[in-house]
Structures are given as C-alpha cells and as structure tokens.
Amino acid sequence: MDIIVCMKRVPDSAAKITVAGDAKSIEQDGVDHVISPYDEIAVEKALQLKEAHGGTVTVVCLGVAAATKEIRQALAMGADQAVHLKDAGGNRGPLEIAQALAGVIKGRACDLLLFGKQSIDADNGAVGVMVARLLDLPVVSLVAQLDVADGRATVHRQSEVGTEVIEVTLPAAFTVQRGLAEPRYPKIKGIMQAKKKPLEEIDAPAPAGTMALDKLEPPAAREGGRIVGEGKDAVGELVRLLSQEAKVLS
Amino acid sequence: MTRVCVFLEAPGGKLKKSAAEMMGAAQGLGGDGTIVEGIDAVLIGQGVTTLADDAAALGADRVLVADADAFAHFTVDGHLKAMLKAVAASSPNVVIFPASTTGRDLAPALAAATQSAILTDLVELKLTDGDVCAQKPVYAGKAMATVRGSTDCVVVTLRPNVFEPAAAEAGKSAATETIDAGVTQDDIRTVVKEVLAKASEKLDLTEADIIVSGGRGLKGPENWHLVENLAEAVGGVCGASRAVVDAGWRPHEEQVGQTGKTVSPKLYIAIAISGAIQHLAGMRTSKCIVAINTDSEAPIFKVADYGIVGDAFEVVPVLTEELAKLRT
CATH class of the missing domain: 3.40.50.620 (HUPs)
Structure with missing residues (x-):
C-alpha cells in the first residue's frame, strides 16, 4: 500500500505570535517550528498502516527552504521518502496550495492520501478536501479511526451529528483528527537514516494571487483582569454582575 | 450587482x-x-x-x-x-x-x-x-x-x-x-454505514451560547460532575482544557484551544483552568469570560471579565446553586 501524507511546517502551538513590522507576517525570532500537529498524526497513522500492511510512506511538504527540518523529522519517524515543494514566497490561498499539492501527487502511486484536518497557523481546514476534489478522489474529513482491509477503508468521522462509520474503496483521501494515533518520537537510528533518505526538491509554482492577505494584526485586547472576590463569598456578586451588568444569563 | x-x-x-x-x-x-x-x-x-x-x-x-x-x-x-x-x-x-x-x-x-x-x-x-x-x-x-x-x-x-x-x-x-x-x-463513494453515539440534543461547542470548561485543577475525572452540574444549571455545554483531554478524562471533541475547538460563546466559564496560551487562543473571542482559579496569578484572569480567586470545589457548587435558582 502506497501512502502519501501532506504536511506543513507551522509555529509551535506554545509559541507567542507577534505581528511583524510589515503587518503581513509574524516575528520569527524565538518561534519554534514543528510539523503541524494534525499532520503529524497523519504521518504516524501512515507509518502504522505501513507496518501492518507493507508499502511505502511518502511525505509531501509545500514550504519554505527551512521546512527541510520538519521533513527530516517525518523521515526520522519512519517515512520512506519526501517531496519538498519549495515555496519562494508570496501569499497562497487554499486553492493555490491545493493546486500545487495536487500537481505533484498526480501520477504518483497512491492508495491512501492523508492530511491533518487543518494546519494550526492558517486554520483553513480546506486544503485536504480541495486536493481530493482536484484529483477526483473520494474524501472523508475529521477521521478519528481508520482501518484498511481488502482494498477498502472503514473510518470513523467525528462530525456534529455524532461518529459516522463510513466505508470507502481505495484509493481515497482522509483528513485526520486527534485521537487517531499518538505520534512517535524519532529514535537515534531513525534520525541517522533520515539523512540518507530520498528528498526530492521541486520549485513550487508561483502563486496566482486569487487570495490576498491585506493585513495581519494582534487580536483586540480584552480588558479583563477584574477579580470579583475570593472564595464562595464572591458568588453572590458574580451572579449579580452576570445578570445585571454583562446580561448574559437571559 | x-x-x-x-x-x-x-x-x-x-x-x-x-x-x-x-x-x-x-x-x-x-x-x-x-x-x-x-x-x-x-x-x-x-x-x-x-x-x-x-x-x-x-x-x-x-x-x-x-x-x-x-x-x-x-x-x-x-x-x-x-x-x-x-x-x-x-x-x-x-x-x-x-x-x-x-x-x-x-x-x-x-x-x-x-x-x-x-x-x-x-x-x-x-x-x-x-x-x-x-x-x-x-x-x-x-x-x-x-x-x-x-x-x-x-x-x-x-x-x-x-x-x-x-x-x-x-x-x-x-x-x-x-x-x-x-x-x-x-x-456516493463514501458510504455512511451508521452513526454511532449520536450526539445528544446538546449543541456543538462551536454553536453553544454558554460553555462551562474544566481544567486540571479539578484533580480527576471523578470530579467532572462539578462542570456538568454548572453547565446544566446555566443551560450550557461542557468543554475541557487540553491537559484534561491529554490525561484522558474527557474526549477530544470537548477540547477548547488551538488544537481543539475555537469558540465564541456569549458566556465562557473556566473552572480550574490556568489559561495556557493555546487555550486562551481558542476562547478569547467569547463575549464574557468568567474564571475560577485558586492561583490569583493565573493567566486566565488576564482575559477574564470576572474572576473569583478560590477553590473550585468550594465555589462551583455554590455558584451552581445560585444560578439554578435564577432559572427556576
């Protein structure tokens, strides 16, 4: 079974995000980058499926030159090879990201195409479904359980109606949710091997400019910080404030 | 046009x-x-x-x-x-x-x-x-x-x-x-065979008007009734911090924060949640935030409209009782 996982390099969720002077990007100083957490879950699941059924795991990453670090991380976890779509800059909307990814995936052997449900920087949650559509693959999002047998996948999708049990014939695409797998830490041996694994580098097409980022700004500050009191004696006053001042108890 | x-x-x-x-x-x-x-x-x-x-x-x-x-x-x-x-x-x-x-x-x-x-x-x-x-x-x-x-x-x-x-x-x-x-x-290539654990009549977190979330300060899953009872009393839905979800006390779908759900309810009550940066990111657009925490220095108080410094085990039952009275 040949599995392709799309992954993105993002600032760590613990990072403090500060808007840079150009009001279009963020300060990079002191910001650690990681594989976007949901993408990392997808990489882990791909490795588990490969260990159970055989096959290959290829990671595809659209990202700046520095994303080599996160790509090597995925290789160190156990992926067999990687494609780095090198991004030379410019703003890309989900459509352009999806078109670039679909462009390199098309024609490659792929039974299972995995994505994180969303990246934790742009928070669009759109690219996985879009790539699937562009490649005319069936797609299920928000997958929290995924089993493969006899060329079919049975998955659990966590939606607002509950947990949907869905069957689909492969090849198919999935966007994954927490709970599917716990990402492993690479072992020393894996880190050594990762340095020698094939990493194909391709220049990403220039963005077509269908979506512009006009401005980035810090979120509106909250006033906050008002301590009503200490212990249970403060409850009466809190309830009064909630009903009379904030008027949120109607 | x-x-x-x-x-x-x-x-x-x-x-x-x-x-x-x-x-x-x-x-x-x-x-x-x-x-x-x-x-x-x-x-x-x-x-x-x-x-x-x-x-x-x-x-x-x-x-x-x-x-x-x-x-x-x-x-x-x-x-x-x-x-x-x-x-x-x-x-x-x-x-x-x-x-x-x-x-x-x-x-x-x-x-x-x-x-x-x-x-x-x-x-x-x-x-x-x-x-x-x-x-x-x-x-x-x-x-x-x-x-x-x-x-x-x-x-x-x-x-x-x-x-x-x-x-x-x-x-x-x-x-x-x-x-x-x-x-x-x-x-239809993706065939829905069945829907398990059909969500209760409760709204999804992202659509709820009132959310009551609990954190690690509640010490263990056996104390979750404090969150549930308060949510019940105010007609709200239960949420959880990442620490609580990672510890396995609550399911992933209840997690509020950067790797969980981003919510904007009318009222968000944070119980025993210190307010890690990734949690604040997920709930800071709430219209009114209430925090109950023993640590007066906890970051959650920086975004809270109203805070009570105190032990959740002591404060929450009283709050639940008072709010329940209002609704009857």
Whole structure:
C-alpha cells in the first residue's frame, strides 16, 4: 500500500505570535517550528498502516527552504521518502496550495492520501478536501479511526451529528483528527537514516494571487483582569454582575 | 450587482441556528455602493422541501431545494453535485456556508470544483470594490488576518455565533425551485454505514451560547460532575482544557484551544483552568469570560471579565446553586 501524507511546517502551538513590522507576517525570532500537529498524526497513522500492511510512506511538504527540518523529522519517524515543494514566497490561498499539492501527487502511486484536518497557523481546514476534489478522489474529513482491509477503508468521522462509520474503496483521501494515533518520537537510528533518505526538491509554482492577505494584526485586547472576590463569598456578586451588568444569563 | 448564494444547514428536519446568521451576513453585504441583486438560499437534504418557507421568512429571494434520499447523510460526493447545480442556477459572486463540520467540507469541495478562492472561518464579511473582503482569526486567534478573494465567485465559511441573525418574518414568500441533481447512492463513494453515539440534543461547542470548561485543577475525572452540574444549571455545554483531554478524562471533541475547538460563546466559564496560551487562543473571542482559579496569578484572569480567586470545589457548587435558582 502506497501512502502519501501532506504536511506543513507551522509555529509551535506554545509559541507567542507577534505581528511583524510589515503587518503581513509574524516575528520569527524565538518561534519554534514543528510539523503541524494534525499532520503529524497523519504521518504516524501512515507509518502504522505501513507496518501492518507493507508499502511505502511518502511525505509531501509545500514550504519554505527551512521546512527541510520538519521533513527530516517525518523521515526520522519512519517515512520512506519526501517531496519538498519549495515555496519562494508570496501569499497562497487554499486553492493555490491545493493546486500545487495536487500537481505533484498526480501520477504518483497512491492508495491512501492523508492530511491533518487543518494546519494550526492558517486554520483553513480546506486544503485536504480541495486536493481530493482536484484529483477526483473520494474524501472523508475529521477521521478519528481508520482501518484498511481488502482494498477498502472503514473510518470513523467525528462530525456534529455524532461518529459516522463510513466505508470507502481505495484509493481515497482522509483528513485526520486527534485521537487517531499518538505520534512517535524519532529514535537515534531513525534520525541517522533520515539523512540518507530520498528528498526530492521541486520549485513550487508561483502563486496566482486569487487570495490576498491585506493585513495581519494582534487580536483586540480584552480588558479583563477584574477579580470579583475570593472564595464562595464572591458568588453572590458574580451572579449579580452576570445578570445585571454583562446580561448574559437571559 | 452582486448575487449571493447561501447554503442553509438543516439536519433533522429543521433549520440550524446558524441559518439565520448566514442569511443575516448575506443581507449585510449590501450598501457601500454595492447592490445585492438577489439572495438564493440552498437546501440540500432528505425531506427539506418543507423548510423552503422558513428560508423565505429569513429573507431569501429564491429557495433552491435538492431533496432526495441520497442526501440523508452528508457526503462530499452527494452534496457537492447538488451544490454545483445550485450554483449553476444562481451564478453567484459570493457563496456563503456556515463553518460547521458540513460547511467546512462542502465549501472547499465547491471552491476546488469551480476554481474559486475560498476564505474560511470568517468573523467579518463585506464587499469592497468588487472584491470579497473579510477578517478571520489565524493561529487559533492569536492574530487576525484581513483577507481578500478576487476570483469571479468567492466561497466563504462564516464562524457560527458571530454574525447578527436575520429576523424571521413569517409570511414572506420566495420562489422555490427544485434542483434535480440526479444523485443516487451509486454516486456516493463514501458510504455512511451508521452513526454511532449520536450526539445528544446538546449543541456543538462551536454553536453553544454558554460553555462551562474544566481544567486540571479539578484533580480527576471523578470530579467532572462539578462542570456538568454548572453547565446544566446555566443551560450550557461542557468543554475541557487540553491537559484534561491529554490525561484522558474527557474526549477530544470537548477540547477548547488551538488544537481543539475555537469558540465564541456569549458566556465562557473556566473552572480550574490556568489559561495556557493555546487555550486562551481558542476562547478569547467569547463575549464574557468568567474564571475560577485558586492561583490569583493565573493567566486566565488576564482575559477574564470576572474572576473569583478560590477553590473550585468550594465555589462551583455554590455558584451552581445560585444560578439554578435564577432559572427556576
């Protein structure tokens, strides 16, 4: 079974995000980058499926030159090879990201195409479904359980109606949710091997400019910080404030 | 002139709360030199024909209805086919979806199929010089982005609980057109076999007006009744911090924060949550925040409108009792 996982390099969720002077990007100083957490879950699941059924795991990453670090991380976890779509800059909307990814995936052997449900920087949650559509693959999002047998996948999708049990014939695409797998830490041996694994580098097409980022700004500050009191004696006053001042108890 | 197409979600035979918000946002696009020429509402589902009047009451000029057994469950394959037919009939400049689990799938599928720009999870939407301009939180709300889509048609998803709902006016009428997308079960490659643990009648966290969240300060899952009882008393839904979810006390779908759900309720009560940066990112757009924590230096107090410094085990039962009294 040949599995392709799309992954993105993002600032760590613990990072403090500060808007840079150009009001279009963020300060990079002191910001650690990681594989976007949901993408990392997808990489882990791909490795588990490969260990159970055989096959290959290829990671595809659209990202700046520095994303080599996160790509090597995925290789160190156990992926067999990687494609780095090198991004030379410019703003890309989900459509352009999806078109670039679909462009390199098309024609490659792929039974299972995995994505994180969303990246934790742009928070669009759109690219996985879009790539699937562009490649005319069936797609299920928000997958929290995924089993493969006899060329079919049975998955659990966590939606607002509950947990949907869905069957689909492969090849198919999935966007994954927490709970599917716990990402492993690479072992020393894996880190050594990762340095020698094939990493194909391709220049990403220039963005077509269908979506512009006009401005980035810090979120509106909250006033906050008002301590009503200490212990249970403060409850009466809190309830009064909630009903009379904030008027949120109607 | 701008034509707007709005996908109204209607699971279980009635319009979702977000439907009025989506229609409100569509109506709000007018002005500023822009004329909204018409608003088409789209209903896709099994037995949704009867909801056309409700869509008309919310201000739709025309209601496009795709009603078939094949739409009993949401699938990208089935719903996209109907949505493409609707969009062909509507020729919209903007297509609006709620940022729900259905909207978050259907919108990108439509955008990819029509090569349209997509702007997601918006908290503000307007038209400027023919472009669709919008604001959306990025980095789970640690920053706000102003984005613009410039394709002929732009697909957007709007965050629930943010846009002013359109007022329903009974008796308003609209032309209703049936969309025959010709979708059968054979067209659907992802087959929904069953729906497990059907969510209770409770709203999803992202749509709830009131959320009561608990953190690690509650010491163990056996104490979760404190959160549940308070949520019950105020008519709210339960949420959880990442620490609690990672510890396995609560399921992932209850997690609020950067790797969980981003929420904007009217009232957010944080119990024994210190307020890690990734948690604050997920709830800082709540309209009113209450924090109860033993540590007066906890970061949660920096964003809270009202805080009580104290032991949750002591404070929460009293608060629950007082709030329950108010509701009876």
